[in-house]
Amino acid sequence: MFVLVNxxxxxxxxxxIAEAVRDVSDASGVDIAVAxxxxxxxxxxxxxxxxxxxxxxxxxxxxxxGSTLAEAVADAGATGTMLNHSENRLxxxxxxxxxxxxxxxxLDTTVCANNxxxxxxxxxxxxxxxxxxxxxxxxxxxxxxxxxxDIVTDAVAAxxxxxxxxxxxxxxxxxxxxxLVSARELGAxxxxxxxxxxxxxxxxxxxxxxxxxx
Amino acid sequence: MFVLVNxxxxxxxxxxIAEAVRDVSDASGVDIAVAxxxxxxxxxxxxxxxxxxxxxxxxxxxxxxGSTLAEAVADAGATGTMLNHSENRLxxxxxxxxxxxxxxxxLDTTVCANNxxxxxxxxxxxxxxxxxxxxxxxxxxxxxxxxxxDIVTDAVAAxxxxxxxxxxxxxxxxxxxxxLVSARELGAxxxxxxxxxxxxxxxxxxxxxxxxxx
Amino acid sequence: MFVLVNxxxxxxxxxxIAEAVRDVSDASGVDIAVAxxxxxxxxxxxxxxxxxxxxxxxxxxxxxxGSTLAEAVADAGATGTMLNHSENRLxxxxxxxxxxxxxxxxLDTTVCANNxxxxxxxxxxxxxxxxxxxxxxxxxxxxxxxxxxDIVTDAVAAxxxxxxxxxxxxxxxxxxxxxLVSARELGAxxxxxxxxxxxxxxxxxxxxxxxxxx
Amino acid sequence: MFVLVNxxxxxxxxxxIAEAVRDVSDASGVDIAVAxxxxxxxxxxxxxxxxxxxxxxxxxxxxxxGSTLAEAVADAGATGTMLNHSENRLxxxxxxxxxxxxxxxxLDTTVCANNxxxxxxxxxxxxxxxxxxxxxxxxxxxxxxxxxxDIVTDAVAAxxxxxxxxxxxxxxxxxxxxxLVSARELGAxxxxxxxxxxxxxxxxxxxxxxxxxx
Numbered sequence: 001m002f003v004l005v006n007x008x009x010x011x012x013x014x015x016x017i018a019e020a021v022r023d024v025s026d027a028s029g030v031d032i033a034v035a036x037x038x039x040x041x042x043x044x045x046x047x048x049x050x051x052x053x054x055x056x057x058x059x060x061x062x063x064x065x066g067s068t069l070a071e072a073v074a075d076a077g078a079t080g081t082m083l084n085h086s087e088n089r090l091x092x093x094x095x096x097x098x099x100x101x102x103x104x105x106x107l108d109t110t111v112c113a114n115n116x117x118x119x120x121x122x123x124x125x126x127x128x129x130x131x132x133x134x135x136x137x138x139x140x141x142x143x144x145x146x147x148x149x150d151i152v153t154d155a156v157a158a159x160x161x162x163x164x165x166x167x168x169x170x171x172x173x174x175x176x177x178x179x180l181v182s183a184r185e186l187g188a189x190x191x192x193x194x195x196x197x198x199x200x201x202x203x204x205x206x207x208x209x210x211x212x213x214x
Numbered sequence: 215m216f217v218l219v220n221x222x223x224x225x226x227x228x229x230x231i232a233e234a235v236r237d238v239s240d241a242s243g244v245d246i247a248v249a250x251x252x253x254x255x256x257x258x259x260x261x262x263x264x265x266x267x268x269x270x271x272x273x274x275x276x277x278x279x280g281s282t283l284a285e286a287v288a289d290a291g292a293t294g295t296m297l298n299h300s301e302n303r304l305x306x307x308x309x310x311x312x313x314x315x316x317x318x319x320x321l322d323t324t325v326c327a328n329n330x331x332x333x334x335x336x337x338x339x340x341x342x343x344x345x346x347x348x349x350x351x352x353x354x355x356x357x358x359x360x361x362x363x364d365i366v367t368d369a370v371a372a373x374x375x376x377x378x379x380x381x382x383x384x385x386x387x388x389x390x391x392x393x394l395v396s397a398r399e400l401g402a403x404x405x406x407x408x409x410x411x412x413x414x415x416x417x418x419x420x421x422x423x424x425x426x427x428x
Numbered sequence: 429m430f431v432l433v434n435x436x437x438x439x440x441x442x443x444x445i446a447e448a449v450r451d452v453s454d455a456s457g458v459d460i461a462v463a464x465x466x467x468x469x470x471x472x473x474x475x476x477x478x479x480x481x482x483x484x485x486x487x488x489x490x491x492x493x494g495s496t497l498a499e500a501v502a503d504a505g506a507t508g509t510m511l512n513h514s515e516n517r518l519x520x521x522x523x524x525x526x527x528x529x530x531x532x533x534x535l536d537t538t539v540c541a542n543n544x545x546x547x548x549x550x551x552x553x554x555x556x557x558x559x560x561x562x563x564x565x566x567x568x569x570x571x572x573x574x575x576x577x578d579i580v581t582d583a584v585a586a587x588x589x590x591x592x593x594x595x596x597x598x599x600x601x602x603x604x605x606x607x608l609v610s611a612r613e614l615g616a617x618x619x620x621x622x623x624x625x626x627x628x629x630x631x632x633x634x635x636x637x638x639x640x641x642x
Numbered sequence: 643m644f645v646l647v648n649x650x651x652x653x654x655x656x657x658x659i660a661e662a663v664r665d666v667s668d669a670s671g672v673d674i675a676v677a678x679x680x681x682x683x684x685x686x687x688x689x690x691x692x693x694x695x696x697x698x699x700x701x702x703x704x705x706x707x708g709s710t711l712a713e714a715v716a717d718a719g720a721t722g723t724m725l726n727h728s729e730n731r732l733x734x735x736x737x738x739x740x741x742x743x744x745x746x747x748x749l750d751t752t753v754c755a756n757n758x759x760x761x762x763x764x765x766x767x768x769x770x771x772x773x774x775x776x777x778x779x780x781x782x783x784x785x786x787x788x789x790x791x792d793i794v795t796d797a798v799a800a801x802x803x804x805x806x807x808x809x810x811x812x813x814x815x816x817x818x819x820x821x822l823v824s825a826r827e828l829g830a831x832x833x834x835x836x837x838x839x840x841x842x843x844x845x846x847x848x849x850x851x852x853x854x855x856x
Contacts, residue, residue: 006707008704008705008706008707008709009699009701009702009703009704009705009706009707009709009711009713009714010703010704010705011703011713035707036714037709037710037711037714038680038681038710038714039680039681039683039684039695039710039711039714039715039717039718039720040684040714040717040718041681042681042682042684042685043684043718053681054707054708054709055707055708057651059651060651061651061652061653062650062651062652063650063651063652063729063780063781063836063837064650064651064729064730065648065650065651065677065696065697065724065727065728065729065730066696066697066710066724066727066729066730067650067651067679067696067729067730068679068680068681068708068710069651069679069681071651071653072651072678072679072680072681072682073681075681075682076681076682076685078681082707082708084306085707085708086307086707087705087706087707087708087709088706088707088708088709089305089306089307089308090305090306091303091304091305091306092298092303092304092305092306092309092327092332092335092336093300093303093328093332094303095306096328096329096331096332096335113306114307114310115310117310117338117339117340118306118307118310118338118339120338120339120376121306121310121335121336121338121339122306122335123338124331124332124334124335124337124338124372124376125331125332125334125335126331138705139705158338162334162338194705194707195705220493222490222491222492222493222495223485223487223488223489223490223491223492223493223495223497223499223500224489224490224491225489225499249493250500251495251496251497251500252466252467252496252500253466253467253469253470253481253496253497253500253501253503253504253506254470254500254503254504255467256467256468256470256471257470257504267467268493268494268495269493269494271437273437274437275437275438275439276436276437276438277436277437277438277515277566277567277622277623278436278437278515278516279434279436279437279463279482279483279510279513279514279515279516280482280483280496280510280513280515280516281436281437281465281482281515281516282465282466282467282494282496283437283465283467285437285439286437286464286465286466286467286468287467289467289468290467290468290471292467296493296494299493299494300493301491301492301493301494301495302492302493302494302495352491353491408491409491512734514735517733517734517735517736518733518734519731519732519733519734520726520731520732520733520734520737520755520760520763520764521728521731521756521760522731523734524756524757524759524760524763541734542735542738543738545738545766545767545768546734546735546738546766546767548766548767548804549734549738549763549764549766549767550734550763551766552759552760552762552763552765552766552800552804553759553760553762553763554759586766590762590766
């Protein structure tokens with residue numbers, strides 16, 4: 001199982017969480033990565049944790065003021081990036097070009113989607129992974145694996161129909177080890193989570209609880 | 215073959231072109247439609263020509279000032295709509311919601327895409343048709359069927375891999391009957407064209423030339 | 429006082445409301461206009477009511493599929509247009525270009541803004557009128573003139589500081605004649621309203637109630 | 643005079659340029675800052691150079707995946723930020739909220755605009771500085787101060803009419819010391835430049851040439 005901890009724009013200490021993720025990942029053997037704000041990438045990567053971008057722009061080197069250039073994200077130490085998170089929905093053509101940008105510099109890619117149909121659509125663009133996150137469950141504390149398990153199994157089927165090598169993750173409402181096990185049983189190979197760790201009083205305890213059943 | 219004449223924001227007389235399209239379609243038996251500006255939809259539809267929207271918004275009835283509501287587009291007499299034209303690229307989630315809006319009111323749907331990968335992606339969202347239009351060829355006068363025939367055959371294959379019932383159209387640089395025949399030989403069931411008719415000195419002659427070999 | 433009835437994407441009959449607005453405007457002598465969906469513009473304008481667009485695109489004639497060309501909006505019978513409604517926020521450069529488009533074809537222009545600072549900003553671009561509409565009050569039924577009268581007086585001051593000839597309207601929560609009188613007393617020369625008329629069981633009665641104290 | 647070197651998404655070494663800027667600024671006494679990619683902010687700031695963001699998002703702490711949070715930009719060592727560059731045009735409401743975000747964390751703000759009218763508009767939102775950059779001159783090597791000096795003097799007048807304390811910068815085509823002197827003579831208190839330094843074979847020489855006449 002792969003666990004991606006998305007720090008969004010939360011008022012957390014990204015270094016403290018990065019160190020917690022690094023330590024729990026090392027101790028448990030579970031693959032856990034952190035996606036901080038772009039401006040925090042290099043400081044987070046210096047902790048040694050697996051570091052992901054929250055987004056890269058669909059551009060190459062050039063006159064693109066205000067962009068998030070894949071080369072700069074990789075240069076700062078990231079090894080993967082999310083694209084098309086429900087809080088940052090992209091044009092279809094920009095998902096395609098964002099994937100090209102990420103692949104150009106060797107970043108792993110996870111493209112988010114609202115529902116199984118959109119999972120099938122983004123799978124056709126050739127990412128490493130897709131993540132299904134029903135927007136209505138984000139931040140609710142009710143895991144998608146419990147609220148609507150068919151969304152996860154349908155997403156797995158939609159991705160497999162396009163390419164068996166694409167991993168499927170799920171997100172929205174995931175916070176406990178039990179949620180991870182449910183997600184795995186439904187065919188997901190990873191989870192995206194955010195507030196469950198980033199807003200936890202004790203991030204280490206939250207992470208340990210998360211990976212305990214694995 | 216289906217022919218969709220996109221009037222874009224060209225300085226043409228939409229009624230004159232609509233009447234030419236209607237007459238040539240009736241005389242030739244070829245299915246030809248016109249997509250005018252939204253503000254011209256009802257006047258164009260009154261000519262009796264098959265009328266398409268250039269776009270519908272991904273919304274339902276509600277507080278959406280400035281939107282192009284599918285219900286209003288249908289009410290004005292349109293029977294189909296384009297989505298995601300390269301001059302009006304949409305977010306993936308909005309293509310999905312725009313298709314839902316169009317289907318809600320019975321509009322036929324054609325979703326445009328830049329390349330075969332994006333054709334595969336939009337096909338997964340369940341439109342009636344997809345149209346491949348390489349942006350670099352739009353307005354050039356060099357038809358995609360001649361400049362890069364593999365794009366058309368790859369687009370047909372990409373759509374078929376998702377759903378055999380989805381029609382594939384092609385566009386960009388199409389202006390003559392010969393271009394239509396080439397497109398058909400490559401597997402396209404229709405074409406999108408614009409300036410070749412909308413900017414023609416004699417739209418009727420341009421249309422007759424177009425459908426002559428069919 | 430100028431009253432602009434914005435039909436948004438509401439599930440109303442635009443012709444029925446247009447006729448009600450025309451009749452109440454004629455009977456009362458109050459200047460009332462209707463802003464329907466773009467696809468309904470020509471049918472609404474045929475009733476003889478003063479007809480406004482909800483938006484025009486920042487473009488000239490050309491390759492702009494899916495745009496709302498000012499020429500087409502004027503051609504359909506509109507004599508004015510809104511820009512930058514809070515449900516359709518525009519880039520600053522596009523407000524500027526949208527105003528140029530509207531002025532090119534003689535459409536009156538009203539640019540919306542959230543607060544007095546933004547009113548000052550849009551006034552600098554030279555519209556005919558600005559409208560202050562605090563987003564948090566839209567659709568609440570609590571009129572801005574009562575909830576936060578300083579916003580209206582500050583907006584009037586901000587516009588006057590730029591150009592005394594720019595009219596200031598206010599919107600959000602306006603539905604009764606009393607609201608109109610309050611708005612006028614605060615210095616507004618017009619109001620924007622929507623659901624109070626568009627969703628009324630009896631639009632004529634709602635309009636008559638609105639203009640009664642004027 | 644203030645000089646802001648915008649690295650855009652150029653294929654340059656941001657640390658090498660940051661050190662050159664720091665050294666030339668120290669030696670000459672001219673205030674020169676660098677605006678790198680967000681992902682490079684902390685490494686650039688560590689050189690001791692004055693560091694600016696190319697953009698901040700119009701958001702507060704919260705669920706904003708893929709945003710460029712002002713707090714994170716400041717935390718990485720930036721002391722100022724650009725907003726609304728012509729390559730990253732923003733909605734008017736987002737310029738307003740982006741300024742609020744920047745001010746919340748003490749970042750200096752420079753808002754870009756295409757023309758004097760837009761300079762007047764952004765000045766009304768209360769930034770520390772505005773920068774006029776005619777898009778058609780960006781990257782041309784022809785300085786705005788030579789190609790169209792009235793744009794600079796009109797921009798200065800437009801900003802002063804709103805608030806005398808707002809600095810006016812100019813950009814587009816600036817690359818030599820002579821261009822800086824011309825800009826100053828037209829009333830500009832600073833310049834924005836990019837390729838003239840970022841793409842120079844010898845950034846130190848380019849910077850020394852730039853500040854030599856001051």
